Amino acid sequence: MSDLNTTDFSNPSTFILLGIPGLEAAHIWISIPFCAMYTIAMLGNFTILFIVKREPSLHEPMYYFLCMLAITDLVMSTSTLPKMLSIFWFNSREISFSACLTQMYFVHCFSVMESGILVALAFDRYVAICNPLRYSKTLKNSVVAKIGLAVMLRSGILALPYPFLARRWAYCRTNIIPHFYCGHIAVVKLACTDISISSYYGLFHVLSLIGVDVFFIAVSYIQILRAIFRLPTKGARLKTFGTCISHLCAISALYIPDLFSSLIQRFGHNVPLHFLILITSVYQLVPPMIHPIIYGVRTKQIRGRLLQLFTNKGT
Template structure:
């Protein structure tokens, strides 16, 4: 089967994912760090889910939101990694037209959902620190479920126009996608139709909603920090800030790679294509790898439960 098809055709049945153009000979070697990240992410996030489910003392809103992050991380990896590794290991580059749009949809869905959960976690920290006596009354289990459903529905509905619009365009240039997965803008750029609707909408979603989420998080942390610094003793301030430090580390681990990748794409005239594609993979795959490590190291309750699993009990 040839790797390209640049002859005249309309709406091909398959696209060709090139992987990382310019680094084809290194695909097998590149699969090693990606496999390592996947093992860490899968084991780490499943461990978080197992510990929270097993320990009733962790059945609190903060840990429920943490479980949602773990689930979205696992789903994000599942959407990207299998096809990426099949390209690296077996040179299996074909992906069906419908499968490409499905992958595009779910990758963006899970990314938007996870961003929404970070806002919910910031709200949880705000209530816990600024209104501790009302925390259990405000963030009940029912409220947590409603917040989770709202986050999921937001992601599903916001991203739905991505594949709906993209599938309407006529593709008659080429079916070659220079990427490891069906990135939205890489796919629609192959169309020979007027794609302004897709471009403008994706620009709106990708920049507006994460920016709004970051703004809501920042607004939540202003009264949080004010309350922390008003505490009478240094030990109390350090202990209270520690409950927020983990959340902040996760936010930085998630948003900084996205910001860096966006900056690089803005100057893509001077950046090699393979570097841009590597960064596009890094900002999607590194945060799910770091999240369980951060929570495992910085959250005492999870760290203690994790150590207890591997430490024999004294009789």
């Protein structure tokens, strides 16, 4: 390991992932909740996909967007969790340079995609509540497909600079990454050249992405709240607002840890490294786990189909 710290190299063939530095003795214990969260995320999101595919009555725009979110969550969690668990369980710390850049691209691409799908869900709620009579005409299958394609293209394009910038730098200090996955900042910090471009692009990406997406979500919900407050009875207002609770929970679960983690990485110089990595893991693991729980519990149609599925199996 000491040789890896002192050897000069401009294009490392492998990187060494440390997991959570400072908590190596607790890696096995930390892996238990992480493994449980990953299992719940996999089962929950596959269940959402299965139920929507099986039930023709759920072949509607909102559920198509939920399926997109489920696929995104599956890829997002799978891009980091298996490698993390292999570090914790088998001490398998090596990752090739190409695999590291691929992981970096997938993590950033699908985090952008997740944000875009939440914007699409906000638009879906806006149309359903503010223009219910035009819902089926506004959100036709072709429109849903175009929105999904736009979200994918935006995500793929915005994430491309990350691996390209990381590849262009010369790495002559160390190939040891004090993290459990190849995040952009964690990798380029190992470079021995000025990485200002990478740092500025990462900050611009986070702030502009969150700023633009949160703006559109906020505009949608301002219109939704105006429509809700115009309803004649308190019961109608509560019932209508209840259809938005799941989406608001999903928004909070994604944006709050993401923004907090990004700002701490760049400005929290006195924050312990293991605390920073644990915050990052919340962003990586919690949304994929809680999205199917939120939508499964709060969405009446999915909850009903799930109960019906288990009831039929038991009879």
